[in-house]
Amino acid sequence: MTSIKTPSTERPTPPDSTPAAALHSGTSDLRALVLNNLRQSGIYVALVVIVALFALLTDGVLLSPGNITNIVLQYSYILVLAIGMVILIIGGHIDLSVGSVVALTGAVSAVLVIQQGHPWWVGIAAALAVGIAVGAWHGFWVAYAGIPAFIVTLAGMLLFRGLTLQVLDNISLSPFPAEYQKVAAGFLNGLLGGQGFDAFTLLIGALAVAGYAVSGFRTRLARIRYQQPVESFPLFVARVVLVGAVLMYFAWQLAHARGLPIVLIILAVLVLVYGLLTRRTVFGRQVYAIGGNLSAAALSGVKVRTVNFWMFVNMGFLAAVAGVIYSSRSNGAQPAAGNMFELDAIAAAFIGGAAVTGGVGTVVGAMVGGLIMAVMSNGMQLMGIDQSTQSVVKGLVLLVAVAFDVYNKRRAGTAR
Numbered sequence: 001m002t003s004i005k006t007p008s009t010e011r012p013t014p015p016d017s018t019p020a021a022a023l024h025s026g027t028s029d030l031r032a033l034v035l036n037n038l039r040q041s042g043i044y045v046a047l048v049v050i051v052a053l054f055a056l057l058t059d060g061v062l063l064s065p066g067n068i069t070n071i072v073l074q075y076s077y078i079l080v081l082a083i084g085m086v087i088l089i090i091g092g093h094i095d096l097s098v099g100s101v102v103a104l105t106g107a108v109s110a111v112l113v114i115q116q117g118h119p120w121w122v123g124i125a126a127a128l129a130v131g132i133a134v135g136a137w138h139g140f141w142v143a144y145a146g147i148p149a150f151i152v153t154l155a156g157m158l159l160f161r162g163l164t165l166q167v168l169d170n171i172s173l174s175p176f177p178a179e180y181q182k183v184a185a186g187f188l189n190g191l192l193g194g195q196g197f198d199a200f201t202l203l204i205g206a207l208a209v210a211g212y213a214v215s216g217f218r219t220r221l222a223r224i225r226y227q228q229p230v231e232s233f234p235l236f237v238a239r240v241v242l243v244g245a246v247l248m249y250f251a252w253q254l255a256h257a258r259g260l261p262i263v264l265i266i267l268a269v270l271v272l273v274y275g276l277l278t279r280r281t282v283f284g285r286q287v288y289a290i291g292g293n294l295s296a297a298a299l300s301g302v303k304v305r306t307v308n309f310w311m312f313v314n315m316g317f318l319a320a321v322a323g324v325i326y327s328s329r330s331n332g333a334q335p336a337a338g339n340m341f342e343l344d345a346i347a348a349a350f351i352g353g354a355a356v357t358g359g360v361g362t363v364v365g366a367m368v369g370g371l372i373m374a375v376m377s378n379g380m381q382l383m384g385i386d387q388s389t390q391s392v393v394k395g396l397v398l399l400v401a402v403a404f405d406v407y408n409k410r411r412a413g414t415a416r
Contacts (some may be wrong), residue, residue: 018413043352043368050372054379062379065257068250073184073329075374076263077102077322079367081345082352083274084318086366091311092291092358093142097134098157098319098345102338103164105131105323110173110333113180127327128320133314134160139309149312157342163334174332182262184328189259197252198259205251208268209244216240263325269310270321275363284346289310291358295333346396348373351401372397 055062081098088095108130109123134156141152192199216236223230231239254260278284286307289297298304322341327333340408352369354361373394380390 005033030225043365043372047368047372047375050375050379054375054382055405058379058382060398061382062375063253065253067378067382068253069261070259071374071378072254072261072264073371073380074263076184076267077325077329078341078344078348078374079267079370080270080318080322080325081341082348082366082370083270083363084315084359085342085345086349086352086354086363087274088149088276088311088315089354090291090358091287091308091344092294093308093311094153094346095138095149095156095312095315095319096153096342097138097160098315098322098340099341100157100160100164100317101134101316102323102341103254103333103335104134104160104167105320106327106333106337107164107167107173107335108359109180109324109327110176111167113176114173114332115371121178122179123180124183124324127324128317131316131318131320131323132313133316134319135313136309138316141314142312143305143308164337168333168335172332172334174330176328176331180329181328183214183266184263184325185331186262187259188262188265191215199255201255201260202248202251205248205255206249209247212243212247213240266321266325270318271363271367278363283307283310288359291360293359344370347398347401350398356402356406369401 051062061067081102085095085098105127109127112118112126113120113123138149138152138156141147142149188200189198190200192203216239220230220236230236254264276288286297286302289300289302290304290307294304323338326337330337348370349361349366350356350369351372352361352365352367354366376393376397377390380393
């Protein structure tokens, strides 16, 4: 006798509809949010801690108006290099020649302007052209000849340092005309008046805060629209207020020194342009795709060779911009200019959140990483610490930053 099984009238409850599953989902989203933003948020905390530490150790001299202005002037060219370097690192490459390119472009400009008497803008245009040509040279060998970027740019470091010595005939050239010097040593002040401070600098600072708030709010709305995890609204507001307060304090200190440095305007424009380039354009998405998974990018139709070529052209251009700024700042060209600049730019990119394996990093992160290096260097100089100890500290900070990146990747892999 066979038994007949009657179908059950109870319907299984969907897993996602249970309170426990909902709680688990919320916890997973929160964990994903923390893991995705730990590296980026950590560098902001690190910057605040380092600034506070050296402000205490230097009895407040670090945050004085004059010293903040000096930090901007002294390290602006490293920040420019860091923009191009982080894009290369995101794409899975690196450039060891940027210090030599800085020296070569400054040398070309000095020969034309100081030796041959051409107008100052001719020297700048020639320097930019040389930088672009150098980038195209590197891009050809990497993208089309298939030689690893490490080898190509290592050869370039030697090649362009030798060309610098030949262009300058092993001597230093100075001084540049006053117009050329204003690129790195000029200021915009007195445009809106102010009693004891420059009102124009404060206005620019307020506009920067407003732009940051609007950009952050739009990014938040976009994440919500695509159902991505976001921080709570009170936390978002607190972050905007904190960053806004820091920016306005920075502007206030500059306004009480010599006003708004022209080089800071150049740097701000570059950060805005390259921030949009990496986040909002097809080229930027292709750079991330190549660095994240080269094979998948190629199968998706990305023209890998073309993108790699233009990444190096861009690096050459930014190295030339840094060369103009550095030669303007030093008011001349020297055969040893730009020595070790590539290491500072690479360190800024990695400390700022770029991944060793590529595919991860931001322009803003590289700027924060560069500022961390700048504050440490300036603070140790104010304390009278010798150069050898400064190098040891920088090396340890870079090692910790990369180790932290590797740890986060392993932790994220374990969480999956």
